[in-house]
Amino acid sequence: MLTVDNYLDNHYIHRSNWLRAAVLGANDGILSISSMAVGVAAATDTREPIVLATLAGLVAGALSMAAGEYVSVSSQTDTERADIQREEREIAEMPEEELRILAAIYEQRGLKKETALQVATELMEVDPLGAHIRDELGINEISKANPLQAALASGASFSVGGILPMLVTLFAPVSGMEYYLYACSILFLTLLGIMSARTGGSHMGKAIARITIWGTLAMGLTALVGHLFGVNV
Numbered sequence: 001m002l003t004v005d006n007y008l009d010n011h012y013i014h015r016s017n018w019l020r021a022a023v024l025g026a027n028d029g030i031l032s033i034s035s036m037a038v039g040v041a042a043a044t045d046t047r048e049p050i051v052l053a054t055l056a057g058l059v060a061g062a063l064s065m066a067a068g069e070y071v072s073v074s075s076q077t078d079t080e081r082a083d084i085q086r087e088e089r090e091i092a093e094m095p096e097e098e099l100r101i102l103a104a105i106y107e108q109r110g111l112k113k114e115t116a117l118q119v120a121t122e123l124m125e126v127d128p129l130g131a132h133i134r135d136e137l138g139i140n141e142i143s144k145a146n147p148l149q150a151a152l153a154s155g156a157s158f159s160v161g162g163i164l165p166m167l168v169t170l171f172a173p174v175s176g177m178e179y180y181l182y183a184c185s186i187l188f189l190t191l192l193g194i195m196s197a198r199t200g201g202s203h204m205g206k207a208i209a210r211i212t213i214w215g216t217l218a219m220g221l222t223a224l225v226g227h228l229f230g231v232n233v
Contacts, residue, residue, distance in 0.1 A: 022153045022154070022156075022157040023157070023192065023196045024154060024157075025065050025069075025153060025154035025155065025156070025157030025158040025161065026157040026158065026160060026161035026192055027161065027189065027192060027211065028061070028065060028158055028161070029058075029061065029062070029065075029157065029158035029159065029160065029161025029162035029163075029164075030161040030162065030164055030165060030185055030188045030189055030192065030215075031185070031189065031214075031215055031218050031219075032057060032061050032158075032162065033054050033057050033058055033061065033161075033162040033165045033166060034165040034181050034182070034184075034185035034188075034215075034219055035218045035219050035222040036053055036054060036057045036222070037050055037053065037054045037165055037166075037168070037169050037177075037178075037181050038178045038181050038182060038219045038222050038223045039222040039223060039225055040053045040054075041169075041174075041177035041178040041181060041223075042178050042222075042223045042224075042225075045174060045175075046174065047169070047174050047177075050169045050174075050177065051166070051169050051170060054162075054165065054166045054169050055166065057162070058159065058162040058163065058166060061158055061162060062155045062156075062158045062159045062162065063155065065154040065155050065158040066151045066152070066154055066155030066158075067151070068154075069147075069150045069151045069153075069154040069155075070147045070148070070150065070151035072150075073146065073147040073150045073151070074147040077146075077147055080137075080139055083137050083139070084129070084133055084137070084139070087129065087132050087133065087136070087137065088129055091128050091129060091132065095124070095128070098124075098128070098132060099117075099120055099121065099124055101132075101136060102120040102123065102124065102131060102132060102135060102136065103116045103117040103119075103120035103121075104116070105120075105135050105136060106119050106120060106135075161188070161192070164184070164185075164188045165181055165184065165185055165188070168180055168181050168184045168185075169181070172184075178219075178223050181219070182216075182219050182223075185215060185219065186212055186215055186216070189211040189212065189215045190208050190211060190212065192211065193207035193208040193210070193211040194207070194208065
């Protein structure tokens with residue numbers, strides 16, 4: 001039997017929170033570690049400095065991504081909580097004004113004035129705070145921030161993405177290492193773009209094009225820095 005929850009779960013938007021954090025983390029992991037490795041590889045002809053740089057970048061980057069995402073999303077959560085508390089006070093202190101606000105919102109969405117007032121009245125009788133949180137503040141279970149989930153998704157996905165170019169630094173020939181890193185990283189980024197597009201239901205070609213263009217720019221500029229300031233370690 002198809003329920004409302006089952007129907008809603010079929011939509012891609014329900015994946016937006018964790019998918020955004022996971023794709024951002026994996027993309028950043030691949031691109032950051034690859035760019036770092038390319039820069040070091042362009043500056044030295046030995047493997048050890050390249051591997052050491054990628055390992056340090058992997059650990060620091062994963063922790064930084066997790067911490068940054070947690071702090072960022074926590075700030076969003078604090079703002080949401082403050083707005084909800086304010087709305088709760090306003091409903092208690094001036095319920096008639098809040099009813100008019102809710103009715104005006106529904107009227108702006110296309111309902112007739114009488115219908116909008118009736119809908120607002122019925123919702124205010126059942127769950128006034130929930131109605132205002134959802135329709136006035138625009139906060140719902142889909143968009144509601146989850147700091148811990150976002151932090152874990154970002155940190156873990158950065159680690160998974162960063163391990164891929166690190167494997168290249170361990171096994172690819174040192175001679176021409178930057179070219180192996182570039183080719184493999186573009187391949188990894190392309191696969192990530194395909195996976196994220198399929199999971200999120202977006203256009204696959206655009207996702208791949210964005211990743212390829214920005215990945216090439218990042219690694220190309222880093223390699224240029226390595227060549228300009230390169231020394232034999």
